[in-house]
Amino acid sequence: MLIAQISDTHILAKSSDLPEAAPRAEDLRRCIDDINGLDPLPDLVIHSGDTVQTGAASDYRHLTELLTPLRPPVFLTPGNRDHHGNFKAALKETCGELPFLHFVVDDFPVRLVALDTIDPGQRKGVFCAERLVWLDETLSAAPNRPTILFMHHPPFDVGPRYIDGYRNLADRDALADLIMRHPQVRRLVCGHCHRSSQRAWAGTEASTMASVARDVREGVDVARLAETPMYQLHAVSENGCVTTQTRLVIG
Numbered sequence: 001m002l003i004a005q006i007s008d009t010h011i012l013a014k015s016s017d018l019p020e021a022a023p024r025a026e027d028l029r030r031c032i033d034d035i036n037g038l039d040p041l042p043d044l045v046i047h048s049g050d051t052v053q054t055g056a057a058s059d060y061r062h063l064t065e066l067l068t069p070l071r072p073p074v075f076l077t078p079g080n081r082d083h084h085g086n087f088k089a090a091l092k093e094t095c096g097e098l099p100f101l102h103f104v105v106d107d108f109p110v111r112l113v114a115l116d117t118i119d120p121g122q123r124k125g126v127f128c129a130e131r132l133v134w135l136d137e138t139l140s141a142a143p144n145r146p147t148i149l150f151m152h153h154p155p156f157d158v159g160p161r162y163i164d165g166y167r168n169l170a171d172r173d174a175l176a177d178l179i180m181r182h183p184q185v186r187r188l189v190c191g192h193c194h195r196s197s198q199r200a201w202a203g204t205e206a207s208t209m210a211s212v213a214r215d216v217r218e219g220v221d222v223a224r225l226a227e228t229p230m231y232q233l234h235a236v237s238e239n240g241c242v243t244t245q246t247r248l249v250i251g
């Protein structure tokens, strides 16, 4: 099974005259063209949040127009830049249901669970007791199926700038305790910090990826790759072993 991950596209309205608007749209367009040309084609695409910049409906109109050519199905979870209501209205069945936009994708060999770490108006991540109960019940329902979680805020530090990224640090500790009790979780994939990283966490593996939006990326050789969009490919074996490649969209 092959999963393409995009993140932090920070798309602006088509009418925006901000200098970053057109390059961000172009970065996403080029990633989608590249995904569509892969052989084998990914089974699905996940977007780990900050889909748009301001949360306005006009941002989402541009985002959905850009996503339309994507050949594999796409599933999305919000970031702190997203607006829950406008996100849900624009993306409909490709995300969860309010108030928390969690959901499960069950019709692939590996189970996918999208988690919503957003508290509207908060930049930092949140994973309250109600969300913990939902996740515990969801994971308990399929203890033998390899599972990948995706969410916006990493529940761990990613140096040098993403430190203590949760409003209540007890949230992320409780989430780690929960994941430790569900060994079928083979990977947690995140966005938000705009930087690629990989680490052991809570008895599983966790990763973050560089933003698709070039102007806010971190940890990338700007002298060589300033105009090279990038995204990640996660190849998942039948037993849930995940091998990740960062794909550079050159040319």
Ligand SMILES: [Fe+2]
Residues within 6 Å of the ligand: 008, 010, 049, 050, 079, 081, 192, 193, 194, 211
């Ligand atoms: Fe972001």
